[in-house]
Amino acid sequence: MSEYLYSANDESLLTPVLYKCFVNPLVKILPYRLPANFITLISFSFIIGAFCIAAHGYYVGKYDYWGLIPLLTLAYLIGDCADGKQARKTGTGSPLGEYFDHFLDCFVTGLLMGILMISFKVTKPAIITMGFFNLYAGQIGSFWERYKRRVMCFGKLGSNEGIVAIGLTSWLMSIPSIHTAADTVLIFNITGGEALIITIMTGTAVTAIHAIIRSHAISPRLIAHLILSFAVTYTAAYLFGKNNMVYITGAVSFYNVFFLASLLAATNLDSRECLPDIIIPLSFVLFYLIPNYTSLIQYAQIAYLVVRVGIKFISFVRINRQYWYWINPPPPDEGLSATR
Numbered sequence: 328m329s330e331y332l333y334s335a336n337d338e339s340l341l342t343p344v345l346y347k348c349f350v351n352p353l354v355k356i357l358p359y360r361l362p363a364n365f366i367t368l369i370s371f372s373f374i375i376g377a378f379c380i381a382a383h384g385y386y387v388g389k390y391d392y393w394g395l396i397p398l399l400t401l402a403y404l405i406g407d408c409a410d411g412k413q414a415r416k417t418g419t420g421s422p423l424g425e426y427f428d429h430f431l432d433c434f435v436t437g438l439l440m441g442i443l444m445i446s447f448k449v450t451k452p453a454i455i456t457m458g459f460f461n462l463y464a465g466q467i468g469s470f471w472e473r474y475k476r477r478v479m480c481f482g483k484l485g486s487n488e489g490i491v492a493i494g495l496t497s498w499l500m501s502i503p504s505i506h507t508a509a510d511t512v513l514i515f516n517i518t519g520g521e522a523l524i525i526t527i528m529t530g531t532a533v534t535a536i537h538a539i540i541r542s543h544a545i546s547p548r549l550i551a552h553l554i555l556s557f558a559v560t561y562t563a564a565y566l567f568g569k570n571n572m573v574y575i576t577g578a579v580s581f582y583n584v585f586f587l588a589s590l591l592a593a594t595n596l597d598s599r600e601c602l603p604d605i606i607i608p609l610s611f612v613l614f615y616l617i618p619n620y621t622s623l624i625q626y627a628q629i630a631y632l633v634v635r636v637g638i639k640f641i642s643f644v645r646i647n648r649q650y651w652y653w654i655n656p657p658p659p660d661e662g663l664s665a666t667r
Contacts, residue, residue, distance in 0.1 A: 341487045342408075350408045354416060362652040363414035364427055370406020371431045373399040374438050381442040381497070382573050390501035396442065400494030403435070404487060417658075421650035422595040426643055429470070433587045436466050437580025439493045445572050446497035447509065447520045454521050455564035455575065460557050461528040461535070463583040468538030470587055471549060474594045475542035485534075489527075496523075552586045552603035562611045574625050581632035582607055588639045596646070601639075606631065 357366075377399040380392050410428060414420040440458050449455055473479045481487070499505050500520070509520035517525070539545065559582050563575045582604065589601035613624050644651070 339481050339485050339487050341491065342481075345404065345408060345487065346412075349405045350412060353405060353409050354412045357409070357413055359417060359658055360655045361413065362655050363410040363417070363419060363424055364651065366406055366410040366413055367424075367428050367431060370403045370410065371435070373403040373406065374435050377403075377494070378438040378442055378576075381445040385445045385572060390446075393446070393498050393501035396446075397491075397494035397498045400439070400490055404490050407432070417655045419650075419652060419655055421647065423644065423647040423650035426591050426595060426647070429591050430584075430588060430640060433466065433584040434580055435490075436462055437576055437583070439490065441572060441576030441580075442497050443493050443524070444576075446500040447524065448500075449521065449524070450569045451521070452561060452564040452568050454524055455568050455572075456557070456561040457528045458524055459564075459575070459579045460560045461531045463556065463579070464535040464553060465531040465538075467549070467553070467583070467587060467590070468535035470590045470594070472538040472542045474590050474600070475544045477594075480538065480541070489531075492527075546600065548600050548602055555603050555605065555608050556583055556586075558608050559611070562608075566611075566614055571625075574629075577629050578607070578625070578632070581629065581636055585632060585636050585639065588636060588643075592639065592643045595643075604632075604635065 377396045384390050414424050440462050511519050513522055560579050563578050567574055585604055593600050
């Protein structure tokens with residue numbers, strides 16, 4: 328199998344330290360036969376664990392086990408870097424590996440923002456919308472640039488730094504004195520914590536715009552999705568920002584992953600991105616028409632999105648199924664010795 332090439336321009340300040348202290352030592356001791364895709368899946372489970380801690384705390388009203396969140400996010404970050412290095416080490420890099428890694432990263436974006444919103448106890452629709460929409464816009468811009476220019480670009484303060492920052496600030500919010508300080512109103516009824524989120528998310532929006540500009544290409548489908556994504560995020564935040572952050576996280580994440588998954592597939596298959604989904608934006612009218620069935624509508628929305636995202640994922644995997652390894656091929660020297 329010819330070696331698969333993945334092009335990235337990584338200027339992250341954290342990446343060299345991360346590789347030197349954690350990733351390189353880890354990959355050095357990992358079994359050669361361990362597939363990189365398994366590392367991707369294991370690292371993703373750490374973010375799922377962190378979000379479960381946040382969701383549990385959200386429902387019981389306590390910051391139980393919050394100290395694990397920065398540790399779990401760091402473990403995810405190490406694994407997210409280690410999978411690519413393991414693939415290069417074993418010569419098993421593939422379009423499926425890139426797709427699987429980035430596909431799960433799309434969910435991580437929403438889960439991390441959900442953790443942050445729960446930790447800061449944000450309920451204002453505008454702040455919730457800015458957080459989720461801007462973070463996903465940044466990821467869409469990055470993947471759009473990859474789609475058009477065939478290169479991923481990471482700035483000096485990029486996704487790695489953002490993941491660590493979210494993990495640490497989420498934990499800090501569990502400390503009563505710090506949370507009280509973050510709840511202090513600064514100006515225009517905006518608290519210190521909300522001001523921090525606004526500042527960071529403004530930077531993310533600028534990054535997204537720069538990525539799209541660098542791509543020297545724009546699409547009506549891209550613009551339409553961004554508009555509809557904003558509408559979905561704000562409507563969900565307006566209706567349920569005070570009582571159901573878990574639903575908001577799920578709905579907004581799956582809605583954006585549907586479009587992002589099409590970008591990832593289009594990048595590898597030289598096809599076109601999909602049309603944005605309009606069923607979910609339209610379905611929010613049902614909350615006003617039949618408010619007694621709110622929970623049922625929410626479950627139906629999530630189920631619909633899960634099916635649509637699942638179909639896209641399975642379609643790509645079927646095309647590239649030859650690249651999935653349950654166990655890596657043996658090292659070249661081992662394979663040669665076995666034939667002698």
